[in-house]
Amino acid sequence: MTFQGILILDLIALALLLWVGNLVRRGSLYVGYGVVFIMTTLGVMLILSVPQLLAVIVRVVGAVFPVSALTLLALCFIVFMLIYILTQVTVLSNRLTLLIQGLAIQQAREAGETEREWRG
């Protein structure tokens, strides 16, 4: 990659790091998700800044151009993040379901007891 390309991508990565850091600081992003983004961004910056590392990745992936290898990695990351986010949504949905069921059961138990007392 050209020096200009590396510089632009590193600047974008830096901006992303600042944005994510600020979101975590303000409590808008859960620290666990923040760590995933920060580690990935730092990893990309490392790959971009060390040409030998990028060359190894291009060879391993079997790509002709470095950009193709980076695009593939980015796609893999997006798919991974999508699945990860959907699992988190499912976990939250399950917790909400348990809560709603728990409340409903408690309400029914209280009503059931009253009804039985009333019936004698």
Add this chain to the structure above:
Amino acid sequence: MKLERILRDHRGDGLPGLAMQTITAPKRRVLIAIPAYNEEATLGEVISRVRAATPEFDLLIINDGSQDNSGQILKQLQVTTATHLCNLGYGRTIQTAVKYALCCDYEALITLDADGQHQPEEIRGLFQEFVNGGWDVLIGSRHVNRQTYSGVPLGRQMGMRLFSILVKSTTGKRVYDTSSGLKVIGRNVFEPLTYWHFIDFHAEAIVYLLRLGYQVGEYPISVATRTKGKSMYSALSHFKYPLKTLLMILLGIVQAGLTRRGNRQ
């Protein structure tokens, strides 16, 4: 105590209040649970008929976040109600009934649809066969007597056939009516039903229970045509339902295998 174990397992998932309760409810025999979602047109009549047909059984209505006047009707009828704050779907509603039955130490749970298609007068016969036959789950079936699907719309008929064949090929047992809402569920399957998740407690639940070694049978019942209210299945769900059920059948087979292996060890 089994129940305390279940509640302990759920403690991390947002049920601390329920988990810490000591279950001291006296032993009762049978619970009839009716899941209801926007069934104001038929709910009152179904409840009256169930009360008249089976006064000795306890009755629970699970209001699955209805947006119509179902809640109001239930209040007027003074029936024990478990209200979901929002709509969770049929499978989760049945699961609430199972959890309630487990909590309150019921020996059997009978589920019945609120749309008025099932005849409450047939519950007694169904339950009698459940007791006499030693079943773990007994399904009220529209098709077991004739062993055909005549009178059913073609699309639905194909689905019923497909799932019946799937159940037969994966478990060796033919179940003609996999989607019936009228069932008797025995106490010993309450726990497995709360551990594993289902879509609508249809073919996927039947395969899972049969693969775990439970006895599932069918008992002939009659079913009336729905005249009021709306079906819970939309046009889109006719495509989504078979795919979701198929996936859950496959995963249920794997899960049942793992559970059995875990039990052996």
